Amino acid sequence: MSRRLTPIAFLPTRWLLAAWLLLAVLPVQGFAQATPAAVPPPPTRTLLVMGDSLSAGYGMAANEGWVGLLADRLRDSHPDWTVVNASISGETSAGGSARVVDEVLRHRPAVVMIALGANDGLRGLPLREMRRNLARMIGASQFVGAEVLLVGMRMPPNLSADYTRGFEAVYRDLAKLFDVELLPFLLEPVALERASFQPDNLHPTAQVQPALRDHVWRSLAPMIGRADAAIGE
Template sequence: MLRILLASLMFSCAAPALAEAGAAANSPTILVFGDSLSAGHGLANGQAWPSLLTQRLQAGKSPYSVVNASISGETSAGGRTRLPAALERTRPAVVVIALGANDGLRGLPVKQLRENLVAMARACKAQKARVLLVGMRLPPNYGAAYTEEFDHAFAMVAKQEKLPLLPFLLEPVASDRANFQPDGLHPVAAAQPKILDHVWPALKPLLKQR
């Protein structure tokens, strides 16, 4: 299932470059910066986990708003290129970086992935934004050496840059086919709350550091 899921990410159609969800003037912003798994590929508006995050924040009367700048098919290199403009536009208090899966699919050098993640983390910190790094995992058919190096890349960056790390975005849903759309690739709407519940414990402490 994980192999099929990952194989789709770089072929998904692009999402809007910057989709605002529940943004309010002068409210602190959470910038979600990922690929199709965060862009909500195949879902209706308001169903992806970043949109559910907005609903949770509003229900809890949190001052935070969410901007989802995720794009399907995005690599860490692409994210690194477009991040400065997103930071300038949104001035986020918190950034969720959820990129890297497409690097692995294309067999790109893990060293390049690490460098891009470090650059993005530092760009965020230079803007005084707190960062949550979200990792991905590759199936074993990519070779034990590469998959192990890929998996460790996120932990290495998190340690080096002193970032909180969520090792695998899809951990609570990846093993069950029922959690995925008919393409067998992207999580269904019913799985999105599970993903949010997985992200929330890692994200929540960052919201208390204002």
């Protein structure tokens, strides 16, 4: 007895639906297998700047300050880096110490630049308090794996000689204790030029901000390179 073949028109509807879905899926699966996996973008690294009005760009647009100019340079030379300027005019080391944990946990920076202390000195803050505040900021930064650039300041000579010397020593001692990079004096390129300062004789003008950027960059560039190399390992 010969076996009769069932015409396709008489196949159960569920079988036809299953066959149609199979034919529809197969080409897509084959294409997906032939397409190479997308290459993930390189990880973004963050430079976090915690400073006072000298870093916040007092008296000028934010992009005119040395931090804004530094961000432009990094954007051009290291596009996978971003700069977060968490500087606040009038900030003291106590204020930075109170904010640092939140900032480093939020941004997870690769490098933290701490440029505080000027307002402490102008207010005559006891040096032991300034030392404790800056030490907490360094420790919190290192806790999240960031390198630290400690940016120092100097006090005007009208303060006592002991206070002036002790003020500078705070930065040197902390840099040695925590083994971090130290830029001894942020305003070194312009400090002796009265024309470089705004009428208050405290804040540099917009015209000299590129000189401050270049001054900081000489200490920062090797740290950027080390962070990049660590990512590539």
